[in-house]
Amino acid sequence: MVVSGIRSRLVALAAACALAVPLGGAALAQQEGGTLTVALPAQPETFNPVLLGELSSSIVYNALFAPLVAQDPETFDLDPYLATEWEPNEAVDAWTFHLHPDATWHDGTPVTADDVVFTFERILDPEENSPGLADVGHIDRVVADDERTVTFHLSEVDGMFPDRLSLGGLQPLPKHLLEDYDSLSDAVEFNTERPVGNGPFMMQVAETGSHVELVRYDDFFLGRPYLDRVIFSIVPDMNVRVARLRAGDISWTDIEPTHARSLENDPNVQVIPVSSSRYAILDFAFEGPYAHLFEDPRVRIAMAHAVDHQTILEGVGLGRGWLMNDRTIPAVLSWIPDPDFEPHAYDMERAQELLAEAGWTRGDDGILVNDEGERFEFYILVDRGNVQREQIGLILQESFEDLGMDVEFVAGERTGRWIEETRDRVFPVRMAEFPIPNVDWFRRIYTTEGPNARGYSNPELDALVEQAIRTGDREEQGELYKRAQELHHADPSVIPFFLREQLVAARADVRDLPEGELKLTTPYLHLVWLDR
Amino acid sequence: MHRYVLQRLVASLLVLLVVVTVTFAMIQMAPGGLSILMNPNLSPAEAARLAANLGLDRPVHQQYLQWIGNFLTGDLGQSLSYGGRSVLRMVTERLPATLLLGGVAALVTLVVGIPLGILAARRQDGPVDQLVSLFASIGLATPNFWLGIMLIVLFSVELGWLPSSGMRTLGGDDGLIDRTRHLILPVIVLATSNLAELVRYTRSSWLEVIRLDYVLVARSKGLSDRAVDRKHVLKNALIPVITVFGVSLPRLVGGSAIVETLFSWPGLGQLAVDAALRRDTPLILGITIFVSVAVVLSNLLIDLLYPLLDPRIQYS
Numbered sequence: 001m002v003v004s005g006i007r008s009r010l011v012a013l014a015a016a017c018a019l020a021v022p023l024g025g026a027a028l029a030q031q032e033g034g035t036l037t038v039a040l041p042a043q044p045e046t047f048n049p050v051l052l053g054e055l056s057s058s059i060v061y062n063a064l065f066a067p068l069v070a071q072d073p074e075t076f077d078l079d080p081y082l083a084t085e086w087e088p089n090e091a092v093d094a095w096t097f098h099l100h101p102d103a104t105w106h107d108g109t110p111v112t113a114d115d116v117v118f119t120f121e122r123i124l125d126p127e128e129n130s131p132g133l134a135d136v137g138h139i140d141r142v143v144a145d146d147e148r149t150v151t152f153h154l155s156e157v158d159g160m161f162p163d164r165l166s167l168g169g170l171q172p173l174p175k176h177l178l179e180d181y182d183s184l185s186d187a188v189e190f191n192t193e194r195p196v197g198n199g200p201f202m203m204q205v206a207e208t209g210s211h212v213e214l215v216r217y218d219d220f221f222l223g224r225p226y227l228d229r230v231i232f233s234i235v236p237d238m239n240v241r242v243a244r245l246r247a248g249d250i251s252w253t254d255i256e257p258t259h260a261r262s263l264e265n266d267p268n269v270q271v272i273p274v275s276s277s278r279y280a281i282l283d284f285a286f287e288g289p290y291a292h293l294f295e296d297p298r299v300r301i302a303m304a305h306a307v308d309h310q311t312i313l314e315g316v317g318l319g320r321g322w323l324m325n326d327r328t329i330p331a332v333l334s335w336i337p338d339p340d341f342e343p344h345a346y347d348m349e350r351a352q353e354l355l356a357e358a359g360w361t362r363g364d365d366g367i368l369v370n371d372e373g374e375r376f377e378f379y380i381l382v383d384r385g386n387v388q389r390e391q392i393g394l395i396l397q398e399s400f401e402d403l404g405m406d407v408e409f410v411a412g413e414r415t416g417r418w419i420e421e422t423r424d425r426v427f428p429v430r431m432a433e434f435p436i437p438n439v440d441w442f443r444r445i446y447t448t449e450g451p452n453a454r455g456y457s458n459p460e461l462d463a464l465v466e467q468a469i470r471t472g473d474r475e476e477q478g479e480l481y482k483r484a485q486e487l488h489h490a491d492p493s494v495i496p497f498f499l500r501e502q503l504v505a506a507r508a509d510v511r512d513l514p515e516g517e518l519k520l521t522t523p524y525l526h527l528v529w530l531d532r
Numbered sequence: 533m534h535r536y537v538l539q540r541l542v543a544s545l546l547v548l549l550v551v552v553t554v555t556f557a558m559i560q561m562a563p564g565g566l567s568i569l570m571n572p573n574l575s576p577a578e579a580a581r582l583a584a585n586l587g588l589d590r591p592v593h594q595q596y597l598q599w600i601g602n603f604l605t606g607d608l609g610q611s612l613s614y615g616g617r618s619v620l621r622m623v624t625e626r627l628p629a630t631l632l633l634g635g636v637a638a639l640v641t642l643v644v645g646i647p648l649g650i651l652a653a654r655r656q657d658g659p660v661d662q663l664v665s666l667f668a669s670i671g672l673a674t675p676n677f678w679l680g681i682m683l684i685v686l687f688s689v690e691l692g693w694l695p696s697s698g699m700r701t702l703g704g705d706d707g708l709i710d711r712t713r714h715l716i717l718p719v720i721v722l723a724t725s726n727l728a729e730l731v732r733y734t735r736s737s738w739l740e741v742i743r744l745d746y747v748l749v750a751r752s753k754g755l756s757d758r759a760v761d762r763k764h765v766l767k768n769a770l771i772p773v774i775t776v777f778g779v780s781l782p783r784l785v786g787g788s789a790i791v792e793t794l795f796s797w798p799g800l801g802q803l804a805v806d807a808a809l810r811r812d813t814p815l816i817l818g819i820t821i822f823v824s825v826a827v828v829l830s831n832l833l834i835d836l837l838y839p840l841l842d843p844r845i846q847y848s
Contacts, residue, residue, distance in 0.1 A: 032565075048615065129581075235796045240696065
């Protein structure tokens with residue numbers, strides 16, 4: 001198992017403390033006490049991880065409820081959490097998880113395998129509307145082998161099952177408090193005011209529209225948290241978040257690159273660049289009225305050659321990020337070897353050659369036409385309001401027009417035209433984003449009806465993905481994903497741009513902040529302390 | 533008078549019905565749908581299943597009639613996005629914060645705006661009038677969000693005198709002084725544009741009234757300026773001013789979406805923004821009902837005030 005960034009840091013810190021204390025040297029030891037105030041963008045919809053919620057909900061419930069397996073916010077690898085270890089059976093269609101022996105609910109009741117069974121039975125019930133069902137719908141049954149051991153029997157082979165459990169929204173719930181409800185949605189008080197979790201912090205008060213206050217759970221099974229309290233303060237406006245951080249009213253928030261310069265000059269604030277878990281892509285349609293335009297891989301590769309990635313990174317990303325270089329899996333995932341290919345570099349001449357090979361030549365008006373006289377015209381669909389994607393879309397429009405394509409820029413509401421055309425698969429190309437790969441990644445490339453919104457299907461690639469799913473071996477999975485990327489490079493379904501550097505800012509006295517997106521870091525809040 | 537009030541109340545019910553119907557129709561006509569159903573990770577089948585479980589797959593007229601039926605029995609339904617919480621409870625939880633902010637802002641507007649307007653009118657074209665007019669113009673022209681951010685930067689970040697947002701210090705002292713300090717910046721921002729408007733209306737109304745014949749007659753009878761102002765000018769000049777103030781009253785209940793969002797003020801305005809962004813139909817309708825009732829009642833209240841200011845106005 002790969003040693004995660006957080007665990008390795010803890011080991012190093014412990015060693016440093018052990019050395020420092022006898023020498024009476026630097027005060028490396030963590031200090032107890034204090035309140036961490038974290039900015040939340042919106043009122044959480046629910047504190048129940050199993051129900052439908054949005055970003056603010058997950059930021060908070062990740063500190064209240066322990067997942068079986070956590071995703072390291074720095075390396076995106078798996079960390080043991082409520083489950084200390086796990087293993088598949090030989091056929092890799094059943095996974096057994098061993099629960100931490102000291103885990104208890106915030107009311108003191110031990111966390112048992114029955115809680116896990118209860119929770120997943122509820123998730124698998126379509127009437128519960130749990131979004132987790134999409135990730136674990138292939139669970140056949142969940143069995144409590146003993147008080148602290150639980151086995152998931154699957155209806156199909158799945159070597160990535162532990163990755164699925166790390167996605168969030170699948171944290172076990174306390175059976176003894178919820179079993180009497182016909183539906184989890186009926187437990188309104190539990191869901192919105194008084195959740196009883198098993199994470200590092202427990203609910204103190206949820207004041208709607210204002211803040212959520214959590215207090216330390218002394219008996220947390222991974223060790224007593226250092227902070228006394230964590231307050232999630234609802235601050236919808238980013239400028240106000242920054243102002244409140246500078247004023248000392250907030251300890252920790254995400255920020256935009258435009259705020260970084262002023263904050264970097266503030267001695268009371270630390271700006272921490274972290275890798276985002278998503279990157280922007282241009283998505284080609286393989287179904288619908290425009291699919292024939294992009295059917296030939298040479299056309300897609302030509303369009304990839306027309307993109308000046310460095311200019312996009314500098315101009316749109318303000319230089320903060322890492323080029324994807326045609327990889328569909330960012331290099332941050334160290335367990336996946338580098339794919340063996342040369343990126344489709346910015347080369348307009350090569351792009352023109354490829355288009356000509358594919359049968360597209362310029363007509364009298366300078367627009368590309370094929371042998372049948374069809375003009376190469378389409379639109380780029382962008383979700384309005386996402387400034388980066390809008391800007392990339394405008395640059396692409398110009399680049400593709402330089403190739404001789406007639407391109408329109410269409411900004412549609414994300415909850416309107418953008419999602420409707422995505423669901424109906426009628427867009428020509430659209431700006432979207434890809435997540436850091438785990439199970440999600442394969443779902444977006446593999447021939448499925450769900451998140452693979454573009455209708456892309458490559459049987460060879462499907463075969464590699466299926467192989468990766470069949471094995472529980474990380475190294476083998478990495479090798480298969482490497483080959484899948486190489487295959488995808490020759491027959492691209494998307495043009496990936498850059499992995500955005502996300503910025504987090506905190507007061508200078510906040511120590512041992514996990515370097516990751518807020519949502520992924522809140523399960524590790526017990527490691528954070530204040531240097532007072 | 534009683535009959536008049538009764539007629540107005542009956543008419544108000546019709547107004548409410550129209551407002552709710554139009555709001556419901558607008559939500560349905562807007563592209564997209566409930567935010568939780570718009571998750572691109574959901575397959576069409578998963579989205580359809582969720583919609584069915586939430587009752588959103590039924591014909592629109594059935595959803596509408598069911599909502600109206602529930603409303604008539606006092607049930608505003610459950611929020612679709614906030615874990616099934618009662619809409620009535622959510623709205624009433626947020627109402628006090630909005631009333632506090634709006635009430636204090638309205639008080640400041642009245643207490644400062646009317647005297648300033650009168651002062652400007654009485655010193656017409658002098659330095660004081662020009663200064664007040666300049667202030668009013670700037671107040672009207674300054675966007676709320678810009679003014680708010682500037683005040684936060686100046687008084688919270690640079691000077692450290694006032695808290696930047698919220699209703700009270702989280703996890704700390706939350707006594708009267710603390711809450712008052714938290715009120716200052718949002719009240720200034722919320723009151724500024726109303727105040728500027730009221731100053732201008734008061735000034736122009738006052739200048740109009742002092743030129744009327746009955747005021748000239750009063751002065752020619754030898755009454756002192758103070759007596760003329762108090763007995764003849766003030767009441768008459770205030771009639772249009774009260775109208776303007778009445779129009780701004782619904783903001784007391786509706787809250788200011790911008791100010792509440794900017795200052796993280798846990799009121800109805802912030803909730804309205806959230807509900808709209810999440811396309812939470814029951815919550816949007818619940819807030820609309822409250823705001824509509826406030827508009828109707830404040831208009832009625834203003835109408836009932838007129839006879840007190842001007843005995844010539846009578847309702848029969």
